[in-house]
Amino acid sequence: MEVEQGQVFPRLLTVEDVANILCVPLSTVHHWAVQGEGPPSFKVGKHRRFDAALVAAWLEQRKNGAA
Template sequence: MASRRSAVVDVAPESSSLPSRYLTPDDLVEMFDLPSVETVYQWRRKRTGPRGFRVGRHLRYDPADVQAWVESLREGTAA
């Protein structure tokens, strides 16, 4: 039987504050101090949040995509 391991990705040095693994919806709740995981699912349904992908039935986020999404929000508010 194969052991369960978390998927690991290399993260660019400038994003060293992000974990070096794929993120779960719960990770996003913790990172952004959201009221519940339902907020993350609403973002996905409305296509307003970071790009996510499915691994079987599990939703995951690449830390680089989350960082790119945050940067796009910053650029939208910079005036």
């Protein structure tokens, strides 16, 4: 696999980052991930990560009243 020059990767957030951004406890973010709720996430090895753009979109949906 070759990476093209100038290719931009999405900004990845940790569980701690998301908890801080949303002002919720770490346990809430972990619970959401296990239950399939909250912002979309994925695992890299044993580490859960969130695409910053998807977290922002998820939050915007909540602010606009869509669930």
